[in-house]
Amino acid sequence: xxxxxxxxxxxxxPLSAQTVQSVADTLGQTGPADWLCPDHACDLPFxxxxxxxxxxxxxxxxxxxxxxxxAQPIADRRKNLLVADMDSTIIExxxxxxxxxxxxxxxxxxxxxxxxxxxxxxxxxxxxERVGLLKGLAESALEEVYNNKxxxxxxxxxxxxxxxxxxxxxxxxxxxxxxxxxxxxQAVGFDTNQANTLLIxxxxxxxxxxxxxxxxxxxxxxxxxxSKQYGFPTSQTMAVGDGANDxxxxxxxxxxxxxxxxxxxxxxxxxxxDHGDLTALLYIQGYRQKEIRQA
Numbered sequence: 001x002x003x004x005x006x007x008x009x010x011x012x013x014p015l016s017a018q019t020v021q022s023v024a025d026t027l028g029q030t031g032p033a034d035w036l037c038p039d040h041a042c043d044l045p046f047x048x049x050x051x052x053x054x055x056x057x058x059x060x061x062x063x064x065x066x067x068x069x070x071a072q073p074i075a076d077r078r079k080n081l082l083v084a085d086m087d088s089t090i091i092e093x094x095x096x097x098x099x100x101x102x103x104x105x106x107x108x109x110x111x112x113x114x115x116x117x118x119x120x121x122x123x124x125x126x127x128x129e130r131v132g133l134l135k136g137l138a139e140s141a142l143e144e145v146y147n148n149k150x151x152x153x154x155x156x157x158x159x160x161x162x163x164x165x166x167x168x169x170x171x172x173x174x175x176x177x178x179x180x181x182x183x184x185x186q187a188v189g190f191d192t193n194q195a196n197t198l199l200i201x202x203x204x205x206x207x208x209x210x211x212x213x214x215x216x217x218x219x220x221x222x223x224x225x226x227s228k229q230y231g232f233p234t235s236q237t238m239a240v241g242d243g244a245n246d247x248x249x250x251x252x253x254x255x256x257x258x259x260x261x262x263x264x265x266x267x268x269x270x271x272x273x274d275h276g277d278l279t280a281l282l283y284i285q286g287y288r289q290k291e292i293r294q295a
Contacts, residue, residue, distance in 0.1 A: 002046075002047045002073060002074060002075075003045065003046050003047060003049070003051055003054065003071060003072065003073055003074060004043050004044065004045050004046070004071070004072065004073075004074050004077065004286075005023070005027065005043070005044045005045075005046060005051075005054050005055070005058060005069065005070070005071040006036075006041065006042070006043050006044075006068075006069070006070045006071075006283055006284050007019070007020060007023060007041065007042050007044070007058070007067055007068070007069055008040065008041045008067065008068040008069075008070070008273070008275075008276045008280050008283050008284070009039065009040045009041065009067055009276070010066065010067075010068075010275045010276045010277075012066065012275075013065060013066045013067055013275065014039045014040065015039055015040055015041065015042060015067060016039070019062070019065065019067070020033050020042050020044070021033075022061050022062075023044060023058045023061045023062065024044050025061075026057050026058065026060065026061040027044060027046050027049065027054060027057055027058065028046075028048065030045075030046075030047075031044070031045030031046070032045075036283050036286070036287065036288045036289065037283065037288065037289035038289070040283075040289075041280075041283040041289075043286065045074070046071075051071035051072055051073070051270075052071075054071040055069050055070075055071045058071075066274075066275045067275065068272070068273050068274060068275050068276050068280055070271045070272070070273075070284045072255060072270070072271065072284070076235045076236060076254060077284075077285055077286050078166070078285045078286055078287075079163075079168065079236050079237060079238040079254060079255065079285055080163075080167065080168045080169065080230070080232040080236040080237070081168065081169050081170075081171070081226060081227055081230055081232045081236060081237040081238070082159070082160075082163055082168065082169070082170045082171065082237075082238050082239075082240070082281070083171045083173050083219070083222060083223045083226060083237065083238070083239045083240075083249055083253065084170070084171070084172055084173070084190070084239070084240045084241070085173070085174060085175075085219075085240065085241030085242060085243065085246050086172055086174035086176050086180065086181055086184055086195070087174065087175075087176050087242075087243075088117075088242045088243070088260070089153065089240060089241055089242050089246075089259050089260075090152065090153055090156050090172060090184060090188060090278070091150050091151065091152055091153060091180075091184060092150075092151045092152070092153050093149060093150055093151065094110070094113050094176075095145065095150065095176050095177060095180045096109060096113060096130055096131075096134075096176065096177075097109055097110045097113055098145045098149040098150070099134055099137060099141060099142070099145055100130075100133065100134065101149075102137060102141045102144070102145065103133075103134065103136075103137055105133060108133065109130050109133055109134075112126055112129060112130050113126075113130065116243070116244065116245070117242065117243035117244055117245070117262050118243075118244060118262045118263070118264055119244030119247075119262070119264045119265075123175060123213075123215040123216055123244070123245040124213045124215050127175065127196065127209060127213055127215070128208075128209060128213070131198065131205075131207060131208065131209045132207045132208070133207075134198075134205050134207060135204075135205060135206060135207025136204055136205065136207070137204060137205045138203060138204055138205075139200050139203050139204060139205070140203075142179050142180075142198075146179070146180060146183055150180070150184075152184070152187065152188060153277060153278055154277040154278065154279075155277035155278030155279035155280070155281075155282075156188045156189075156278045157188055157189055157294070157295035158278070158279055158282070158292050158293060158294055158295065159278045159279065159281055159282060160188055160189035160190060160295065161189055161293040161294065161295040162282055162287060162291065162292050162293045163282075164189070164191075164293075165293045166291075169191050169192075169226070169230050169232075170189070170190045170191050170192075171190060171191060171192045171193070171194070171222065171226050172184065172185045172188075172190040172192070172193040172194070172195075173193070173194045173195075173214070173218075173219050173222045173223075173249070174193070174194070174195040174196075174214070175195070175196065175213075175214055175215055175219075175243075175245050176195050176196065177195050177196055177197065177198050178193070178195045178196065178197050178198075179198060180195070181193040181194070181195040188295075189295050192226070194214060194218075194222055195214060196209050196210060196213055196214050197209065197210035198210075215245055216244070216245040216246075216247065216248045217248060219239075219241075219245065219246065219248055219249040220248040220249050220252050222249070223237060223239060223249045223252055223253060224252070233254075234252065234253065234254055235254040236254055237253045237254045237255075238253055238254060238255045238256075238257065238281065238285075239252070239253035239255075239256050239257065240256075240257040240258075240259050240281060241257075241258070241259065241261070241265070242258065242259055242260055242261040242262060242265060243261070243262055243265060244262065244264055244265060246258075246261075246265060247264070247265060247268055247269075250265070250268070250269050250270075251268070255270060255271055255284070256269045256270050256271065257269060257270075257271045257272070257273060257281060257284075258271070258272045258273070259273050259278070259281075260273070260274060261274075271284060279292065
Protein backbone atom coordinates (compact mmCIF):
# COMPACT_ATOMS: atom_id res chain seq x y z
CA UNK A 1 0.00 0.00 0.00
CA UNK A 2 1.31 3.45 -0.93
CA UNK A 3 -1.04 5.60 1.14
CA UNK A 4 -2.85 5.61 4.45
CA UNK A 5 -6.00 7.42 5.51
CA UNK A 6 -6.34 8.11 9.23
CA UNK A 7 -9.68 8.72 10.92
CA UNK A 8 -9.54 10.46 14.31
CA UNK A 9 -12.38 10.93 16.75
CA UNK A 10 -12.81 13.33 19.64
CA UNK A 11 -14.71 13.42 22.96
CA UNK A 12 -17.95 14.57 21.33
CA UNK A 13 -17.70 12.14 18.39
CA PRO A 14 -16.06 8.77 19.14
CA LEU A 15 -14.92 6.72 16.16
CA SER A 16 -17.06 3.61 15.69
CA ALA A 17 -16.28 0.39 13.87
CA GLN A 18 -19.37 0.99 11.72
CA THR A 19 -18.04 4.37 10.61
CA VAL A 20 -14.64 2.93 9.80
CA GLN A 21 -16.24 0.15 7.74
CA SER A 22 -18.41 2.65 5.89
CA VAL A 23 -15.37 4.71 4.92
CA ALA A 24 -13.43 1.56 3.97
CA ASP A 25 -16.28 0.45 1.71
CA THR A 26 -16.42 3.89 0.08
CA LEU A 27 -12.68 3.84 -0.60
CA GLY A 28 -12.79 0.29 -1.90
CA GLN A 29 -9.76 -0.18 0.35
CA THR A 30 -8.18 -3.63 0.29
CA GLY A 31 -5.87 -3.56 3.33
CA PRO A 32 -7.30 -4.29 6.80
CA ALA A 33 -8.27 -1.49 9.16
CA ASP A 34 -5.59 -0.87 11.79
CA TRP A 35 -6.86 0.59 15.06
CA LEU A 36 -4.29 2.90 16.64
CA CYS A 37 -6.54 3.70 19.59
CA PRO A 38 -9.87 1.97 20.33
CA ASP A 39 -12.88 4.15 19.57
CA HIS A 40 -10.60 7.03 18.61
CA ALA A 41 -8.08 6.55 15.77
CA CYS A 42 -7.83 4.09 12.91
CA ASP A 43 -5.71 3.68 9.76
CA LEU A 44 -7.07 2.57 6.40
CA PRO A 45 -4.38 1.73 3.80
CA PHE A 46 -5.12 2.35 0.12
CA UNK A 47 -3.24 2.57 -3.16
CA UNK A 48 -5.65 3.37 -5.99
CA UNK A 49 -6.61 6.97 -5.20
CA UNK A 50 -4.75 10.21 -4.60
CA UNK A 51 -4.77 11.41 -0.97
CA UNK A 52 -6.98 14.34 -1.99
CA UNK A 53 -9.55 12.07 -3.63
CA UNK A 54 -9.47 9.66 -0.69
CA UNK A 55 -10.22 12.50 1.74
CA UNK A 56 -13.04 13.74 -0.47
CA UNK A 57 -14.63 10.30 -0.64
CA UNK A 58 -14.18 9.70 3.08
CA UNK A 59 -15.86 12.99 3.96
CA UNK A 60 -18.77 12.12 1.68
CA UNK A 61 -19.14 8.84 3.55
CA UNK A 62 -18.95 10.57 6.94
CA UNK A 63 -21.88 12.78 5.93
CA UNK A 64 -21.07 15.61 8.30
CA UNK A 65 -19.72 13.63 11.26
CA UNK A 66 -17.21 15.78 13.15
CA UNK A 67 -14.22 13.49 12.68
CA UNK A 68 -10.77 14.40 11.40
CA UNK A 69 -9.50 12.78 8.19
CA UNK A 70 -5.90 12.83 6.99
CA ALA A 71 -4.47 10.97 3.98
CA GLN A 72 -0.78 10.81 3.08
CA PRO A 73 1.95 8.55 1.69
CA ILE A 74 3.04 5.82 4.07
CA ALA A 75 6.73 6.45 3.32
CA ASP A 76 8.35 8.93 5.76
CA ARG A 77 5.11 9.14 7.69
CA ARG A 78 6.80 9.32 11.09
CA LYS A 79 8.53 12.69 11.46
CA ASN A 80 11.70 13.61 13.32
CA LEU A 81 11.25 17.38 13.62
CA LEU A 82 8.15 19.26 14.72
CA VAL A 83 7.97 23.02 14.17
CA ALA A 84 4.91 24.52 15.83
CA ASP A 85 3.21 27.88 16.04
CA MET A 86 2.26 28.93 19.59
CA ASP A 87 -0.81 31.18 19.73
CA SER A 88 -4.09 29.31 19.09
CA THR A 89 -2.01 26.20 18.39
CA ILE A 90 0.10 25.08 21.35
CA ILE A 91 -1.87 27.43 23.59
CA GLU A 92 -5.55 28.21 23.29
CA UNK A 93 -5.26 32.01 23.25
CA UNK A 94 -3.66 34.85 21.29
CA UNK A 95 -1.27 36.43 23.81
CA UNK A 96 -1.40 39.89 22.27
CA UNK A 97 -5.19 39.93 22.53
CA UNK A 98 -4.98 39.06 26.23
CA UNK A 99 -2.44 41.85 26.78
CA UNK A 100 -4.84 44.22 25.05
CA UNK A 101 -7.54 43.17 27.47
CA UNK A 102 -5.45 44.61 30.31
CA UNK A 103 -5.74 48.01 28.59
CA UNK A 104 -9.42 47.62 27.77
CA UNK A 105 -8.78 47.52 24.01
CA UNK A 106 -9.12 43.80 23.31
CA UNK A 107 -11.84 44.12 20.64
CA UNK A 108 -9.74 46.58 18.62
CA UNK A 109 -6.57 44.46 18.70
CA UNK A 110 -8.45 41.17 18.31
CA UNK A 111 -9.97 42.44 15.07
CA UNK A 112 -6.52 43.20 13.66
CA UNK A 113 -5.24 39.82 14.84
CA UNK A 114 -8.13 38.00 13.21
CA UNK A 115 -7.69 39.81 9.91
CA UNK A 116 -3.93 39.13 9.89
CA UNK A 117 -4.47 35.44 10.66
CA UNK A 118 -7.01 35.20 7.83
CA UNK A 119 -4.41 36.65 5.47
CA UNK A 120 -6.29 39.91 4.92
CA UNK A 121 -3.45 42.00 6.38
CA UNK A 122 0.32 41.64 5.99
CA UNK A 123 1.71 40.19 9.21
CA UNK A 124 4.62 42.55 9.90
CA UNK A 125 2.77 45.91 9.76
CA UNK A 126 -0.20 44.37 11.58
CA UNK A 127 2.10 43.31 14.42
CA UNK A 128 3.72 46.74 14.61
CA GLU A 129 0.29 48.36 14.73
CA ARG A 130 -0.95 46.10 17.51
CA VAL A 131 2.21 46.46 19.59
CA GLY A 132 1.98 50.23 19.14
CA LEU A 133 -1.45 50.14 20.76
CA LEU A 134 0.09 48.43 23.81
CA LYS A 135 2.39 51.38 24.54
CA GLY A 136 2.46 52.16 28.26
CA LEU A 137 1.28 48.72 29.41
CA ALA A 138 3.09 47.73 32.60
CA GLU A 139 5.64 44.93 32.25
CA SER A 140 3.94 43.20 35.19
CA ALA A 141 0.89 42.63 32.95
CA LEU A 142 2.87 40.03 30.99
CA GLU A 143 3.24 37.84 34.06
CA GLU A 144 -0.38 38.36 35.02
CA VAL A 145 -1.56 37.28 31.57
CA TYR A 146 0.71 34.24 31.54
CA ASN A 147 -0.38 33.11 34.99
CA ASN A 148 -4.09 33.82 34.69
CA LYS A 149 -5.15 33.84 31.04
CA UNK A 150 -3.02 31.32 29.13
CA UNK A 151 -4.00 27.65 28.86
CA UNK A 152 -2.21 24.88 27.02
CA UNK A 153 -3.94 23.07 24.17
CA UNK A 154 -4.57 19.48 25.33
CA UNK A 155 -2.08 16.93 24.05
CA UNK A 156 0.92 19.24 23.66
CA UNK A 157 3.00 17.68 26.40
CA UNK A 158 2.27 14.17 25.14
CA UNK A 159 3.17 15.26 21.60
CA UNK A 160 6.59 16.56 22.63
CA UNK A 161 7.33 13.70 25.05
CA UNK A 162 6.45 11.03 22.49
CA UNK A 163 8.51 12.56 19.72
CA UNK A 164 11.48 12.97 22.06
CA UNK A 165 11.17 9.34 23.18
CA UNK A 166 11.52 8.33 19.53
CA UNK A 167 14.53 10.50 18.73
CA UNK A 168 12.65 13.54 17.50
CA UNK A 169 13.15 17.25 18.10
CA UNK A 170 10.55 19.95 18.72
CA UNK A 171 10.67 23.70 18.12
CA UNK A 172 8.23 26.46 19.01
CA UNK A 173 8.46 29.17 16.32
CA UNK A 174 6.03 32.00 16.92
CA UNK A 175 5.09 35.39 15.57
CA UNK A 176 4.25 36.19 19.19
CA UNK A 177 6.62 37.17 21.95
CA UNK A 178 9.64 35.60 23.63
CA UNK A 179 8.25 36.32 27.09
CA UNK A 180 5.57 33.72 26.41
CA UNK A 181 7.40 31.29 24.10
CA UNK A 182 10.20 30.79 26.61
CA UNK A 183 7.73 29.83 29.33
CA UNK A 184 5.44 27.76 27.14
CA UNK A 185 8.37 25.90 25.57
CA GLN A 186 9.64 24.91 29.00
CA ALA A 187 6.18 23.98 30.31
CA VAL A 188 5.17 21.88 27.29
CA GLY A 189 8.60 20.38 26.58
CA PHE A 190 9.90 22.00 23.39
CA ASP A 191 13.63 21.83 22.71
CA THR A 192 13.90 25.37 21.32
CA ASN A 193 11.80 28.49 20.85
CA GLN A 194 11.92 31.60 18.68
CA ALA A 195 9.66 34.67 18.67
CA ASN A 196 9.56 38.45 18.61
CA THR A 197 10.79 40.67 21.44
CA LEU A 198 8.63 43.30 23.10
CA LEU A 199 10.74 46.36 23.89
CA ILE A 200 10.45 47.55 27.48
CA UNK A 201 11.83 50.67 29.20
CA UNK A 202 11.36 51.73 32.81
CA UNK A 203 8.95 48.88 33.44
CA UNK A 204 6.49 49.64 30.63
CA UNK A 205 6.08 48.60 27.00
CA UNK A 206 7.47 51.16 24.55
CA UNK A 207 4.99 50.25 21.84
CA UNK A 208 7.75 48.84 19.66
CA UNK A 209 8.92 45.35 18.80
CA UNK A 210 12.48 44.23 18.13
CA UNK A 211 13.52 44.07 14.47
CA UNK A 212 13.61 42.11 12.26
CA UNK A 213 10.14 40.74 12.92
CA UNK A 214 9.74 36.98 12.96
CA UNK A 215 6.93 36.55 10.45
CA UNK A 216 5.97 34.18 7.66
CA UNK A 217 9.37 33.93 5.92
CA UNK A 218 11.22 33.67 9.22
CA UNK A 219 9.16 30.59 10.07
CA UNK A 220 10.14 28.99 6.76
CA UNK A 221 13.78 29.86 7.42
CA UNK A 222 13.54 28.34 10.91
CA UNK A 223 12.13 25.11 9.52
CA UNK A 224 15.04 24.73 7.12
CA UNK A 225 17.76 25.83 9.54
CA UNK A 226 16.50 23.51 12.29
CA SER A 227 16.21 20.64 9.81
CA LYS A 228 19.84 21.21 8.80
CA GLN A 229 20.99 21.70 12.39
CA TYR A 230 19.49 18.41 13.54
CA GLY A 231 20.40 16.52 10.40
CA PHE A 232 16.86 15.64 9.28
CA PRO A 233 15.73 15.91 5.66
CA THR A 234 12.74 18.16 5.03
CA SER A 235 10.62 15.09 4.28
CA GLN A 236 10.97 14.15 7.96
CA THR A 237 9.58 17.46 9.25
CA MET A 238 6.10 18.43 10.38
CA ALA A 239 4.84 22.00 10.72
CA VAL A 240 1.61 22.94 12.50
CA GLY A 241 -0.19 26.26 12.81
CA ASP A 242 -3.50 28.07 12.42
CA GLY A 243 -2.83 31.44 10.76
CA ALA A 244 -1.78 32.86 7.40
CA ASN A 245 1.75 33.53 8.67
CA ASP A 246 2.11 29.74 9.10
CA UNK A 247 1.33 28.96 5.46
CA UNK A 248 4.94 29.13 4.31
CA UNK A 249 6.28 26.56 6.77
CA UNK A 250 3.17 24.39 6.35
CA UNK A 251 3.86 24.28 2.61
CA UNK A 252 7.58 23.55 3.01
CA UNK A 253 7.36 20.80 5.64
CA UNK A 254 7.24 17.11 4.93
CA UNK A 255 3.71 17.28 6.32
CA UNK A 256 1.98 20.58 6.98
CA UNK A 257 -0.94 20.56 9.41
CA UNK A 258 -3.64 23.19 9.88
CA UNK A 259 -4.89 22.92 13.46
CA UNK A 260 -8.31 24.47 14.13
CA UNK A 261 -7.18 26.90 11.49
CA UNK A 262 -8.48 29.89 9.59
CA UNK A 263 -10.18 28.92 6.30
CA UNK A 264 -7.31 30.14 4.08
CA UNK A 265 -4.90 27.91 6.02
CA UNK A 266 -7.16 24.86 6.16
CA UNK A 267 -7.74 25.10 2.41
CA UNK A 268 -4.01 25.13 1.63
CA UNK A 269 -2.64 22.64 4.17
CA UNK A 270 -2.13 18.99 3.19
CA UNK A 271 -3.59 17.92 6.55
CA UNK A 272 -6.35 19.48 8.64
CA UNK A 273 -7.23 18.79 12.27
CA ASP A 274 -10.49 20.60 12.99
CA HIS A 275 -11.89 18.67 15.95
CA GLY A 276 -9.14 16.78 17.80
CA ASP A 277 -6.39 17.92 20.12
CA LEU A 278 -2.62 17.82 19.62
CA THR A 279 -2.40 14.03 20.08
CA ALA A 280 -3.93 13.88 16.58
CA LEU A 281 -0.45 14.84 15.32
CA LEU A 282 0.83 11.58 16.80
CA TYR A 283 -1.92 9.40 15.34
CA ILE A 284 -1.35 10.79 11.84
CA GLN A 285 2.28 9.70 12.25
CA GLY A 286 1.08 6.18 13.02
CA TYR A 287 1.75 6.18 16.77
CA ARG A 288 -0.42 3.80 18.78
CA GLN A 289 -2.08 4.64 22.06
CA LYS A 290 0.39 2.46 23.97
CA GLU A 291 3.33 4.38 22.44
CA ILE A 292 2.13 7.81 23.54
CA ARG A 293 4.16 9.17 26.44
CA GLN A 294 2.71 11.44 29.08
CA ALA A 295 5.09 14.18 30.24
